[in-house]
Every structure is written in C-alpha cells, then in structure tokens.
Amino acid sequence: MEIRPLRADARQNRTRLLDAARDVFVELGSRAPLDEVARRAGTGIGTLYRHFPDRQALQRAVVLDALQRTVDEARAALDQERDPFRALVRYMHTVLDIRIAAVIPALFNDVDLEEEQLRRVRYEGSAVLDDLVAAAHRAGTLRKDVTSADIGLLTVRLSRPLPGTFLREQNDELAHRHLDLLVEGLRPRSGRPVAISGPAMSMRDLQRLSVTDREAAPSTARKARGRSNK
C-alpha cells in the first residue's frame, strides 16, 4: 500500500471515478462497462485502471465509500434529532440520497462483504440502524412490529432507480415521495392494529442469512399462493 499522498489532480480524478462508478453500477449493473465509468468521470480508461487495479477493486472502493458515509450520517441523525422517529425518517431520506441501498444490492454478488474492513463498517451500520429503530420503538412512535431489517430492506426497494427513461432528478423525487407515503404506514395505528405478514427480522438476522445460504434451489415450479387480503 502506498502511503505517499496523491497529487492534487490525481486525487480529484479518483473521487470523480468513484462517483461515476457508483452511478454507473446502480444504473447499469455490476458488470457495466468500465469505459462508461471513465467516460462519465471525464478521464481515460487508463486512469481508471491506474487507480483501481481491476473491476473488483473499484467495486469494493465504491461500496466502502458509500457505507462509511451512511454510517456517519446515521450517527449524526441519532445525535442531532430530538424525536427518534424524525431521526429515523431523516436517516431513510439520507440513505436515498447516498444511494447506498442501491449500490450494495447492485454489487452484492461481486464484492466480498466478509472482507475485514467492509465487515467492520457493515457491522457499525447495522448497529446504528438498530439503535435508531429501538429508540423509535421506545418512544412509541414506530410500529412495534416493524423491525430494523424492514427499514433496511425498504430503503433498498425505494433506492433502486425506476426503469424507463426517467431523468435522474425525477427518479429521486419519486423515491422521496414514495418514502413519504411509506412513512405513514410505519406509525402505530390508533384504531385496530392491522397485522402484517411475513418474517420479522432484525438486521443481524438479515446479515447472518445472507452469508449462510449459498446453495441454489433449482425448484422452478410455481405454486399459486392462497391469499386472503387480511
């Protein structure tokens, strides 16, 4: 590892490449052509390869960067907001902005999340989200049956850009709009509590689960689900 500081222009290029890579991976998937990344960053492909020896190194750097920023923001929300529910909502909006919840999914199969450094930041991320949720639970402003994994997964669903040729700005607006809508469903209901179905997991459950199962079930048979509208 080089410890010598980068030249000013080199540092800027590195940052630009990271930003461009994040967008490209989110929009085009983990196997998007790196030419495109270089193009958006306004550099040559050679420069990209100088900073990141191969595709995987770039992907790793992108994830680490986004994760770190998310953790920082989560802590800020927890510290600065008086109302825990507000802190949680602020956290979710920020996550949309950082696009972390879109990046990780996109790169999930290509980046080794168990690698030491990533593992550590991921752990911090889970912990702070657990704290946010727990605080809101204690305050009684968040439905008791909503778990931290729900929050995490919901931000994933909201983060991913909608297909079609939406402009990016429009996409972002819609994501925040839908988050607003969702947030209303997170509050406890005064009247009858309508039960929600499915597995209630914590962030820890979620991580354990992702790591553990590594076999593919080739069962393609589809069964009709007997569904009553609850």
Added chain:
Amino acid sequence: MEIRPLRADARQNRTRLLDAARDVFVELGSRAPLDEVARRAGTGIGTLYRHFPDRQALQRAVVLDALQRTVDEARAALDQERDPFRALVRYMHTVLDIRIAAVIPALFNDVDLEEEQLRRVRYEGSAVLDDLVAAAHRAGTLRKDVTSADIGLLTVRLSRPLPGTFLREQNDELAHRHLDLLVEGLRPRSGRPVAISGPAMSMRDLQRLSVTDREAAPSTARKARGRSNK
C-alpha cells in the same frame, strides 16, 4: 404465420420456456444468457430458438403474457371485491405474484412497448388500474393524494427481488410483508394529513413520459441487432 396447433410436447415446452424466461430476466436482467433460460426450462437451447427466433421475440412474449394475466386479474378484482380498497390491495398482491412489475422494468429497454399488441394491453392495464384507484378514492378509503402512478410504481419497487442469496420464497414473503406495511400508509389519516412531496402523476402521465423520452433514441422495431454507438 403458422396457425396449425403445436404438438402437445411442443406446447408444454413453450410454456416452460416462457416461465423460465420470466424468472431469469427478473433475476439476471434482460441480457441474461439464454442458455440459462433453456436450462431452467429443462430444454435444449435449440428448442428455445425454434420457439422464439431471437432474444427480442422471447422478451416480447414474456411481457405480453404477464401483462395479459395482470389485466385479467385486475378486472376480476374490480368485479369480485365489494370494497374498492380491498380490490386495490388484492390487485397489488396479485401483481407481486405475477411479477409483471418486475418483468416490464427489466425488459424496458429491450422490448418495443409501442408495438401494436403490447400497446393495446398496456392501455387496458392502465385504464383498469385507474378505475381501481378512482373507485377507492370515491369510497374515501384511499388517500386522495395517492395517484394510480404511485400505485403502479410502488408495485414495481416491491416486485423486484432483493439481492443477496435469499431463497425465492423468502423474497416473495418479504415483498408481501412490505406491501402490507405500505398499505397502511395509503389509507387516509384521521388526524392531520401529512403532505407528501414529489410529482403526483396518473398512469397516463407516466406512459406519456416514458414514450416521449424515448423519441431521443431511434426506436429499433425489428432491425438488425449489431449496433455500436456510445
């Protein structure tokens, strides 16, 4: 055009290929290897190409099939459910099951949605969703500021499989769980109405928007494939 009915085994293979293709496109994206589709369908690659002359034909068939089933189910929901809100919720759950809202996004850039037959079914789909939403609005059981485009886009967000090595069944359960959660946010609030941000669009707005954006690039209706742009 062949009108002669297919041999029984051929018909079954065709159906299997369609189902497999839908899953593969959703999971692996529109450019997923067709070998994988054949493998999951339990047929050879040659069989795939006999039924669908090229990738685009397969994609188109997948979308048409899913769309048609969705429209049918939407009509059934509208007819059979007494409570309009229940009808809407049932519709959304069904959409998750059919995975239409995951298929269309995945194939958005590869299938020409303006092609006559698709256009017609899509139009029907929008119309019936508009009806569902309008009915719920009239009944006062759906927030007035929630539009049909919101419903459509939200099902898209919920439909797409979460990354990681979730088993498919688990993925489905989570999608329905999160839909349950979301639904609570769709109901009108008795107390203060918390405003939601962002553009409020109808399905029509949505379609118009997607189409106009497309004009920028030359629409490849049925041309040679080899394109090199950038």
Added chain:
DNA sequence: ACGATCCGGAGACAATGTCTCCACTTATCT
C-alpha cells in the same frame, strides 16, 4: 408402425469487455 414434428447441444461466429503499454501532459519543488 411410420411419417411428421420436434428436440438437443456442439461449435463456428460475432460481440463485448479487460487490461497493458508507453508517448505525452501536468503538477510540484527549488
């Protein structure tokens, strides 16, 4: 039983993506 119909998958071909190499440019220091 016996055409007609359909299947399977090896492999030639085409498209796409990876990454190196090095002549050239730019930042930084004195």
Added chain:
DNA sequence: AGATAAGTGGAGACATTGTCTCCGGATCGT
C-alpha cells in the same frame, strides 16, 4: 523557469461471453 517525478489517455492484443445454426436422432399422433 527548469527539472523531474507523477499522472494521463486510448489504441489494440487478448480473453470472455453470448448468439444462433445445423442435423442426427428422439418422440408424438394417427
């Protein structure tokens, strides 16, 4: 300003991946 180390860009050799044809053989329907 001059010297020089640091950084850049992109053409192109190479590798990987996906497309689609072809035809001997299996299977269906009558």
